[in-house]
Amino acid sequence: MSQAEFQTGETFALAMDERDSLRDFRERFLFPESRGRECIYLCGHSLGLQPKTAASYVEQELKDWAQLGVEGHFHAKYPWMPYHRLLAEQTAELVGAKPIEVVVMNSLTVNLHLMMVSFYRPTRERNKILIERGAFPSDQYAVKSQIRYHGFEPEAALLELTPRAGEDCMRDEDIEELIERSGNEIALILLGGVNYATGQAFDMERIAWIGRKRGCVVGFDLAHAVGNLPLKLHEWGPDFAVWCSYKYLNGGPGCIGGCFVHERHAQAWNLPRLTGWWGHDEKTRFKMGPDFQPMAGADGWQLSNPPIVSLAVLRASMEIFGSAGMDRLRTKSASLTGYLEYLLNCQKTAAFSIITPPETQRRGAQLSIRILKNGRGVCEQLIGEGILGDWREPDTYRVAPVPLYNTYLDVFQFVRRFTAATS
Numbered sequence: 001m002s003q004a005e006f007q008t009g010e011t012f013a014l015a016m017d018e019r020d021s022l023r024d025f026r027e028r029f030l031f032p033e034s035r036g037r038e039c040i041y042l043c044g045h046s047l048g049l050q051p052k053t054a055a056s057y058v059e060q061e062l063k064d065w066a067q068l069g070v071e072g073h074f075h076a077k078y079p080w081m082p083y084h085r086l087l088a089e090q091t092a093e094l095v096g097a098k099p100i101e102v103v104v105m106n107s108l109t110v111n112l113h114l115m116m117v118s119f120y121r122p123t124r125e126r127n128k129i130l131i132e133r134g135a136f137p138s139d140q141y142a143v144k145s146q147i148r149y150h151g152f153e154p155e156a157a158l159l160e161l162t163p164r165a166g167e168d169c170m171r172d173e174d175i176e177e178l179i180e181r182s183g184n185e186i187a188l189i190l191l192g193g194v195n196y197a198t199g200q201a202f203d204m205e206r207i208a209w210i211g212r213k214r215g216c217v218v219g220f221d222l223a224h225a226v227g228n229l230p231l232k233l234h235e236w237g238p239d240f241a242v243w244c245s246y247k248y249l250n251g252g253p254g255c256i257g258g259c260f261v262h263e264r265h266a267q268a269w270n271l272p273r274l275t276g277w278w279g280h281d282e283k284t285r286f287k288m289g290p291d292f293q294p295m296a297g298a299d300g301w302q303l304s305n306p307p308i309v310s311l312a313v314l315r316a317s318m319e320i321f322g323s324a325g326m327d328r329l330r331t332k333s334a335s336l337t338g339y340l341e342y343l344l345n346c347q348k349t350a351a352f353s354i355i356t357p358p359e360t361q362r363r364g365a366q367l368s369i370r371i372l373k374n375g376r377g378v379c380e381q382l383i384g385e386g387i388l389g390d391w392r393e394p395d396t397y398r399v400a401p402v403p404l405y406n407t408y409l410d411v412f413q414f415v416r417r418f419t420a421a422t423s
């Protein structure tokens with residue numbers, strides 16, 4: 001829906017919710033409460049809500065553990081040995097990959113390191129890593145440690161994409177220009193699919209294409225993109241991608257993460273990698289031999305047997321994603337976030353401004369709002385009123401209406417209370 005079609009009144013929000021073909025999905029989630037009422041939860045970019053079915057998925061595994069003990073590895077209702085495979089197809093579909101290209105394992109930063117061990121191969125001529133300025137701190141720490149590990153210095157080997165003076169977001173043409181200009185020095189391009197602070201979505205297809213054309217390895221941190229934007233990783237062709245599953249994927253705090261390795265590396269046995277027994281060919285894994293024989297594809301990067309309880313919660317959530325469908329979710333998301341932007345812009349105030357790009361294709365669900373004065377206080381006041389967004393220093397309030405469980409009425413009520421708190 002375009003900005004011109006939105007209206008300011010509450011009846012418009014109610015009518016939009018009435019027409020929403022995804023509205024029943026809200027009933028599948030548990031909402032935190034404040035003063036006996038459901039919160040207006042706009043924090044799915046940080047921690048998604050708990051699916052109501054999560055408890056029964058976890059209980060099944062606890063029951064099988066209680067009744068079967070170690071036998072559960074092979075005889076549980078959903079045997080634990082191949083349990084992670086139950087997620088392969090849905091995960092592949094969600095990120096636009098082939099099943100052999102994805103695996104759920106570890107957490108995001110661990111997977112990022114594993115990928116860099118294999119794919120960051122600096123030489124004297126080509127040793128730089130390109131990231132966005134203001135990349136998530138864990139990514140900054142990880143790439144700097146990898147640079148030092150290879151005997152280089154971050155001061156020289158870390159290249160940062162920086163917005164133009166007075167701007168908050170990167171221009172697509174500036175990203176392209178930098179990759180074209182410095183591509184022969186860049187060993188690895190590592191960008192977020194969506195920047196955690198500004199909410200800017202990058203043109204991953206174009207970046208992967210230009211980067212690879214210039215001979216760079218391309219990796220994406222999809223923490224804020226997975227379950228938020230439709231992705232076509234196989235087609236776009238990055239070498240790898242990593243993500244966490246506790247934001248838009250609703251897998252629960254600290255949930256197991258995910259990893260994509262492009263099919264062209266599926267049999268790249270000569271790549272250096274850190275290894276563990278779960279990456280060993282499953283046909284001979286329990287022969288307990290001393291020599292590592294990797295599985296083909298992303299599976300070959302696994303280290304340990306995965307946490308079944310965490311996988312169980314993720315399964316509960318992925319079933320919901322499967323029935324909603326990413327394309328339908330994205331259509332609603334673009335409209336819901338557009339509506340939020342429209343209502344905020346109607347306020348015509350200097351007290352706050354939106355720093356996320358206005359173009360739908362350059363953002364996901366999240367809007368980042370710069371608050372001029374006492375922003376942290378505003379955030380805390382709203383939490384006290386049962387409205388959950390979050391605060392990022394120095395001046396950014398982040399909110400994301402999530403299409404699986406947020407409504408137009410949520411957005412309407414949020415803007416009314418937010419405007420009162422900032423005026």
Ligand SMILES: Cc1ncc(COP(=O)(O)O)c(C=O)c1O
Nearest residue numbers: 107108109110136138196223244
């Ligand atoms: C963009 C981004 N990268 C990396 C991380 C770190 O994730 P983890 O703690 O799962 O390693 C986060 C966490 O919120 C994030 O938002």
